[in-house]
Amino acid sequence: MMSQFQEVLKQSGLHPKPAGLVLQYGTAGFRTNAKKLDHIMFRMGLLATLRSRKTKATIGVMVTASHNPEEDNGVKLIDPMGEMVTPTWEGYATQLANAEQEDLLTALKDVIEKEAIDMSQEADVFVGKDTRSSSASLSQAVMDGVSALGGHSKDYGLVTTPQLHYMVCCQNTKGKYGDATVEGYYSKLYQAFIQLTKSVLNRTDDQKHLSVDGANGIGALKVREMEAHLKKELQISLFNDGSKGKLNHQCGADFVKVQQKPPTGVEMNPGERCCSFDGDADRIVYYFIDSEGQFHLLDGDKIATLISTFLKELLTQAGVDLKMGAVQTAYANGSSTRYLEDTMQVIVRCTKTGVKHLHHAAQEFDIGVYFEANGHGTVLFSKAAEEIIQHLAEDANINDERKRAARMLQNTINVINQTVGDAIADMLLIEAILAIKGMTIQQWDSIYSDLPNRQLKVKVADRRVIDTADAERRAVSPAGLQDAIDSLVKKYRKARSFVRPSGTEDVVRVYAEAETQESADDLAHKVSLAVYRLAGGVGGEPKQLL
Numbered sequence: 297m298m299s300q301f302q303e304v305l306k307q308s309g310l311h312p313k314p315a316g317l318v319l320q321y322g323t324a325g326f327r328t329n330a331k332k333l334d335h336i337m338f339r340m341g342l343l344a345t346l347r348s349r350k351t352k353a354t355i356g357v358m359v360t361a362s363h364n365p366e367e368d369n370g371v372k373l374i375d376p377m378g379e380m381v382t383p384t385w386e387g388y389a390t391q392l393a394n395a396e397q398e399d400l401l402t403a404l405k406d407v408i409e410k411e412a413i414d415m416s417q418e419a420d421v422f423v424g425k426d427t428r429s430s431s432a433s434l435s436q437a438v439m440d441g442v443s444a445l446g447g448h449s450k451d452y453g454l455v456t457t458p459q460l461h462y463m464v465c466c467q468n469t470k471g472k473y474g475d476a477t478v479e480g481y482y483s484k485l486y487q488a489f490i491q492l493t494k495s496v497l498n499r500t501d502d503q504k505h506l507s508v509d510g511a512n513g514i515g516a517l518k519v520r521e522m523e524a525h526l527k528k529e530l531q532i533s534l535f536n537d538g539s540k541g542k543l544n545h546q547c548g549a550d551f552v553k554v555q556q557k558p559p560t561g562v563e564m565n566p567g568e569r570c571c572s573f574d575g576d577a578d579r580i581v582y583y584f585i586d587s588e589g590q591f592h593l594l595d596g597d598k599i600a601t602l603i604s605t606f607l608k609e610l611l612t613q614a615g616v617d618l619k620m621g622a623v624q625t626a627y628a629n630g631s632s633t634r635y636l637e638d639t640m641q642v643i644v645r646c647t648k649t650g651v652k653h654l655h656h657a658a659q660e661f662d663i664g665v666y667f668e669a670n671g672h673g674t675v676l677f678s679k680a681a682e683e684i685i686q687h688l689a690e691d692a693n694i695n696d697e698r699k700r701a702a703r704m705l706q707n708t709i710n711v712i713n714q715t716v717g718d719a720i721a722d723m724l725l726i727e728a729i730l731a732i733k734g735m736t737i738q739q740w741d742s743i744y745s746d747l748p749n750r751q752l753k754v755k756v757a758d759r760r761v762i763d764t765a766d767a768e769r770r771a772v773s774p775a776g777l778q779d780a781i782d783s784l785v786k787k788y789r790k791a792r793s794f795v796r797p798s799g800t801e802d803v804v805r806v807y808a809e810a811e812t813q814e815s816a817d818d819l820a821h822k823v824s825l826a827v828y829r830l831a832g833g834v835g836g837e838p839k840q841l842l
């Protein structure tokens with residue numbers, strides 16, 4: 297044990313912390329300019345090793361900054377079942393990250409003591425990285441941290457974030473969830489996809505075709521890898537594959553969602569289905585242009601609706617009574633919530649932003665469909681629900697329709713990545729649903745109409761002055777801000793607006809929706825001004841959108 301600490305001391309000198317630098321484990325781990333992250337990575341290697349000893353299971357560490365610029369990087373920890381690391385340990389991550397060089401051992405020993413960790417336990421850590429130029433050396437720093445504390449690391453190299461979550465879950469369930477290899481991942485997903493679509497006759501090449509914007513990131517590489525398996529049942533045209541463009545630059549799911557326009561680098565013909573991944577392939581959005589050249593976005597809300605409709609129909613056909621719910625955040629378009637609740641009669645929950653909150657809420661249902669509006673989401677099936685479905689699929693005494701539906705539910709379970717939102721898995725499920733329902737993207741889009749909306753950012757001196765309640769839908773501080781928002785919202789029809797400090801960027805986010813785009817833009821702008829004035833805005837006043 298003594299020698300482990302000496303090793304940490306020695307090794308940490310090679311990954312020194314810049315004095316005074318303070319970073320926080322936020323919504324999606326640590327995320328900032330890559331140059332500031334070497335010590336963080338080393339220390340997260342240390343922490344993952346402790347977490348592995350504590351849980352007696354394999355822990356994952358993913359090096360990525362998702363949709364953020366190529367110059368940035370980040371790191372997130374994955375718990376044994378493939379879920380985000382538990383909040384207490386996020387706190388340890390922050391403590392460890394911010395300990396000055398000379399205090400590192402004390403901070404480390406503090407965690408060991410608080411958690412009563414047996415340092416003689418084995419420790420295993422799976423490490424993955426995205427395609428950023430800084431990712432190679434940063435993931436090496438993670439592995440240096442693991443080995444300094446006597447843990448074993450396995451380097452998966454270039455993988456998507458959801459692939460690494462999947463590996464961790466497979467490993468800790470001893471293969472019950474699948475094989476902990478990239479090959480195992482593809483084979484599980486594509487077999488389920490082929491099973492789902494095999495009964496659909498006469499699909500034309502047009503129906504099988506999908507354009508994918510890989511955001512010049514890891515998702516593009518992985519789509520290429522998987523393509524061969526799909527046996528032409530899905531014919532992908534891949535754009536922004538990383539061969540020339542810059543990661544996430546004018547492309548990718550976040551760009552398309554926030555800008556509400558097509559990415560650069562994608563050839564689009566009217567009516568053709570297109571989708572965009574983000575930089576670590578845990579988000580997906582769909583879109584198309586119509587014959588008038590107008591752009592239509594099908595975001596996480598539309599995806600959640602499509603999947604919920606499909607599952608509800610299958611449950612009815614299979615004749616099983618399982619409690620299904622949908623989980624959204626305040627960013628969900630009001631029309632989607634109304635459609636799910638009123639038309640589909642599905643229970644809808646609203647949580648704070650951040651996948652861990654949605655994931656947690658979705659676990660309350662037999663079948664929980666959760667999606668952030670930005671396209672991050674998946675479906676969770678309770679163990680009981682999986683068992684009921686499996687029994688039904690194998691039951692010799694039920695009619696063909698019920699059996700067919702039960703088998704489809706089974707294949708849906710297999711195609712989806714239940715550990716975390718997964719662009720590739722979600723894409724396969726969506727493509728299968730559209731094929732089975734014989735639906736075009738236009739038909740999908742017309743299930744309900746989005747309310748026009750706008751997202752803006754405001755820079756303030758300290759975004760922590762904004763405190764929110766009611767799943768971030770109301771600002772409780774600073775004084776007067778919520779009143780100001782309320783009186784602005786009243787001036788527009790079908791309007792809603794809220795503000796919250798971002799957990800990944802040093803900004804306050806403003807969201808507004810209303811009956812017309814002009815009203816949504818105007819409301820978002822006026823709320824931005826209120827934030828600027830009441831919450832310590834810096835730089836120039838927010839300008840009216842042109």
Ligand SMILES: CC(=O)N[C@H]1[C@@H](OP(=O)(O)O)O[C@H](CO)[C@@H](O)[C@@H]1O
Pocket residue numbers: 323324362627649650651668670672797798799800801805
């Ligand atoms: C409005 C929005 O899209 N916010 C995103 C963004 O979080 P912020 O806390 O809003 O910066 O990044 C998170 C991590 O990727 C994602 O979970 C979340 O949905």
Ligand SMILES: [Mg+2]
Pocket residue numbers: 362363574575576577578579
């Ligand atoms: Mg991402």
